[in-house]
Amino acid sequence: MNQPVIINNQERKETTTLNLGPTHPATHGVFQNVLEMDGERIVSGVSTIGYIHRAFEKISEHRPFYQITPLTDRMNYCSSPINNMGWHMTVEKMLGVVTPKRVDYMRVIIMELARISDHLICNGILGVDAGAYSGFLYLMEKREHIYEIYEEICGARLTTNIGRIGGFERDFNDIAWAKIKKFVKEYPPVLKEFEELFTRNRIFIDRTAGVGAVDAETALNYSWTGPILRACGVDYDVRVNEPYSSYEDFDFDIPVGTTGDVYDRYMVRNEEMYQSIRIIEQALEKLEKEEKGVFHADVPEIYLPPKEEVYNNMEALIYHFKIVMGEIDTPKTEVYHCVEGANGELGFYLVNDGGRAPYRLHFRRPSFINYQMYAPMSRGMLLSDAIINMSSLNVIAGELDA
Amino acid sequence: MGKISNQAVLEKLSAKFGSKISLSSEPHGLLTFEAGREDILEILRFLKEDKELNFNFLTDITGIHYPEKELPIGVIYHLHSFRNNVRVRIKVFLEDANPSIPSATPLWEGANWMERETYDFFGVNFEGHPDLRRILNVDDMTVFPMRKEYPLEDPNRVDKKDFFFGR
Numbered sequence: 063m064n065q066p067v068i069i070n071n072q073e074r075k076e077t078t079t080l081n082l083g084p085t086h087p088a089t090h091g092v093f094q095n096v097l098e099m100d101g102e103r104i105v106s107g108v109s110t111i112g113y114i115h116r117a118f119e120k121i122s123e124h125r126p127f128y129q130i131t132p133l134t135d136r137m138n139y140c141s142s143p144i145n146n147m148g149w150h151m152t153v154e155k156m157l158g159v160v161t162p163k164r165v166d167y168m169r170v171i172i173m174e175l176a177r178i179s180d181h182l183i184c185n186g187i188l189g190v191d192a193g194a195y196s197g198f199l200y201l202m203e204k205r206e207h208i209y210e211i212y213e214e215i216c217g218a219r220l221t222t223n224i225g226r227i228g229g230f231e232r233d234f235n236d237i238a239w240a241k242i243k244k245f246v247k248e249y250p251p252v253l254k255e256f257e258e259l260f261t262r263n264r265i266f267i268d269r270t271a272g273v274g275a276v277d278a279e280t281a282l283n284y285s286w287t288g289p290i291l292r293a294c295g296v297d298y299d300v301r302v303n304e305p306y307s308s309y310e311d312f313d314f315d316i317p318v319g320t321t322g323d324v325y326d327r328y329m330v331r332n333e334e335m336y337q338s339i340r341i342i343e344q345a346l347e348k349l350e351k352e353e354k355g356v357f358h359a360d361v362p363e364i365y366l367p368p369k370e371e372v373y374n375n376m377e378a379l380i381y382h383f384k385i386v387m388g389e390i391d392t393p394k395t396e397v398y399h400c401v402e403g404a405n406g407e408l409g410f411y412l413v414n415d416g417g418r419a420p421y422r423l424h425f426r427r428p429s430f431i432n433y434q435m436y437a438p439m440s441r442g443m444l445l446s447d448a449i450i451n452m453s454s455l456n457v458i459a460g461e462l463d464a
Numbered sequence: 465m466g467k468i469s470n471q472a473v474l475e476k477l478s479a480k481f482g483s484k485i486s487l488s489s490e491p492h493g494l495l496t497f498e499a500g501r502e503d504i505l506e507i508l509r510f511l512k513e514d515k516e517l518n519f520n521f522l523t524d525i526t527g528i529h530y531p532e533k534e535l536p537i538g539v540i541y542h543l544h545s546f547r548n549n550v551r552v553r554i555k556v557f558l559e560d561a562n563p564s565i566p567s568a569t570p571l572w573e574g575a576n577w578m579e580r581e582t583y584d585f586f587g588v589n590f591e592g593h594p595d596l597r598r599i600l601n602v603d604d605m606t607v608f609p610m611r612k613e614y615p616l617e618d619p620n621r622v623d624k625k626d627f628f629f630g631r
Contacts, residue, residue: 112600117616119585120609124616155492282546285522285574296546303549397492398542398553400523409524411542424526426542434577463600 077105080445084113088449090187091459095437102444107437111430115463122423126388127153128227130423135221137427138461141180141404142222143172143212148401151306152410153227154359156397161359164352165229166308167345171242172215172224173307173401174338174345178249179208180404181289181331181338182256184456188328189260191453192269197259204252207245214238228365229358246342253335260328267325274439274451275323284435287428288406290455293330294322300402307401311348312341324454364390388418405429405456429461467548470495473517480510496553504541504556505566511543511552512571519543519552525568525578527586529611537563537611539588564589585610 083094092113098105118133125133134145147169154161161169182205186198209219215238216224216231225231234242260266276286281294291298299316301309317333319326358365366385367378384390394416400409406428413422432455440448470490474497477485481503488497499507511519523542530536535557543552556565567590568575579590580599587608590596598605607614 112598112602115600117609120616280573282521283573285572285578298546303546395491396496398494398551407523409542411524411526411540413528422528424524426524430577430581431574434574 076100082445082448084110088191089452091457091462093452093457093459093462095440097440097445097448099445102446104440104443104445104448107440107448109433109437111433112463114459118464119423119425123419123421126418127390127392127420128385129388130420131225132221132223134425135223136460137425137464138180138403138405138408138429138458139220140183140458141176142220143176143224144401144403145408146222146224147173147307148399148403148408149410150225150227151401152397152399152412155399156395156412156414157227157361157364157392159228159359159361159364161229161307162352162356163308164349164356165358167349167352168230168234168357169225169307170309170312170345171342172212174341175208175211175242175245177404178335178338179205180456181335182253184404184453185256185260185328185331187453188270188324188450189266191450192266194259194263194266197256200252200259201256204245204249207241207248211238211241211245214241226358226365228361231366233355233357242342243346246339246346250336250339253332257332261332269447269450270324270328270454272321273324273447274443274454275321276435276439277322280435281322285431286406286435288403288432289330289334290322290327290432291406292317293319293326295320300400300407304400306399312344314341314344324450327454392416400426403428405458405461406432425464427461427464429457430464433457433462468516468550470550473550473552476514476517477507477510481507494551494553496555498555498557501556501558501565504554505568505571507554508541508543508568508571517545518547519545519550521546522568522572522574522578523551525575525582527582527588527610529586531612533557536560537586537588539565539582539586541568558588562589563587564591566591567593569593584608587611 078099080097080099082097083089084092094110095107097107121133122130131146131149134149135142137145182201186201189197212222213219215234216222276294278294278296281291282296295318297316297318302316314337317330319330362381367381371378372382392414394414396413398409398411400407407426408428409426411424412420415421436452436455473495474488484499484503486498511517521544523544526540528538528540537558537560539556541554558565565588567579577599579593580596582588583590583596584598584601585608
């Protein structure tokens with residue numbers, strides 16, 4: 063068994079043991095892999111995970127439903143709004159709350175922005191690991207613009223805690239709308255330029271094509287989901303298979319690859335960003351037709367009333383108290399809800415016994431499940447290829463360890 | 465949504481396994497049933513390999529603990545048939561002292577870490593698992609922390625007790 067070791071100089075062996083991580087600058091997160099190396103080639107490897115395990119599932123059993131949203135932020139922190147909204151929708155599904163179309167479309171906009179911000183980081187970092195810093199820095203500016211939109215909507219940038227169960231805490235203001243519209247217009251040319259730096263770049267192709275190729279059958283056997291599964295040629299996307307938040311109203315394509323190598327994953331992610339822009343454009347168009355000012359479902363027993371009503375209205379005060387104390391009536395049931403996270407199917411399995419907190423909450427974290435093939439697939443790879451392979455899997459340490 | 469109904473899936477399973485499948489229900493449209501630990505591998509294999517059902521994708525394996533029940537430790541499987549776009553949830557309940565269940569790793573490689581996680585948090589022994597070690601917690605931990613007997617907060621603390629809130 064490969065264990066983290068201090069090399070014993072007395073021991074004579076043919077291979078070298080290399081601790082890649084836990085804090086190696088090239089792994090972009092807390093990942094440890096103990097590799098047996100034959101020169102530059104990996105003979106075998108063992109992944110050790112759990113360095114930033116924070117027991118979210120246990121904590122969730124002691125928190126009212128609305129206090130679990132900030133925990134979901136800290137899973138995939140590159141696209142936390144998707145986690146937040148996935149959780150809101152899970153609770154809404156359990157409570158049977160139907161959100162208005164306008165809320166759905168606003169959520170779609172935020173979720174697609176989050177998807178873009180996640181994919182652009184992943185593809186940018188892939189470039190960095192292949193030795194090209196400029197593309198990453200160029201896209202970083204655009205991520206800043208996305209974060210400014212979040213900031214305008216919820217006040218936070220990274221761990222957003224965006225929205226509430228039932229909708230949003232407030233309507234998007236005019237600055238937010240203007241920023242979204244500006245972003246939708248400005249992003250595709252930037253992405254085009256980024257693609258021109260990489261897509262037909264000889265060095266980039268040589269470094270990525272054929273690296274970490276996975277066939278569809280193996281990928282399914284390892285329960286892969288998300289862009290890396292689609293790069294293998296399987297057209298599975300939760301947004302299409304089980305539409306949530308009115309995704310069925312939108313017209314978009316699911317890009318798939320053929321070989322499942324790093325290059326295909328890069329291409330799939332790039333195309334998904336264009337598709338996300340397409341979805342946002344459609345959402346903006348659809349929102350024109352919706353009634354203005356609706357930003358949450360009409361569910362006073364679940365959705366916090368506005369503060370001025372709490373001070374002046376008895377009913378609002380009671381609801382406010384009950385919601386804050388976690389005293390809302392919930393059914394005894396179990397529910398599995400999944401959303402298409404940036405890395406794959408992000409599932410929430412919630413077992414409720416009618417109490418203040420979930421009886422059991424399990425997160426199906428795509429990074430955790432996708433990452434388990436990393437060590438087996440690294441076998442026989444060059445170390446430099448293994449680094450590129452890891453960044454194209456886009457494993458986020460927070461989601462891996464939960 | 466799905467190309468075959470939950471009823472059809474259940475009928476097919478009942479025809480094959482009869483009374484080995486019990487307590488079926490459909491919370492929020494997801495077919496759920498219980499099975500025994502002796503039959504679980506056979507049921508999973510049938511679901512996966514049957515041409516019509518084709519539950520080719522293992523979405524998740526996780527555990528649950530009901531301390532007051534006779535069989536307190538539960539293992540929960542979520543399967544997904546991509547072709548039919550149907551999901552199914554299978555629960556297996558096990559005894560408290562040394563709960564063990566056959567591993568699903570012969571069917572899906574992806575079950576490996578999911579089972580390690582379930583072992584890590586609930587102490588379920590997956591027989592035939594190639595590498596059943598703790599995964600997220602430290603190796604020298606002696607308890608299985610997601611079981612209900614391990615409270616998150618100080619058990620002597622009373623200010624959060626339910627009776628203060630009318631329960």
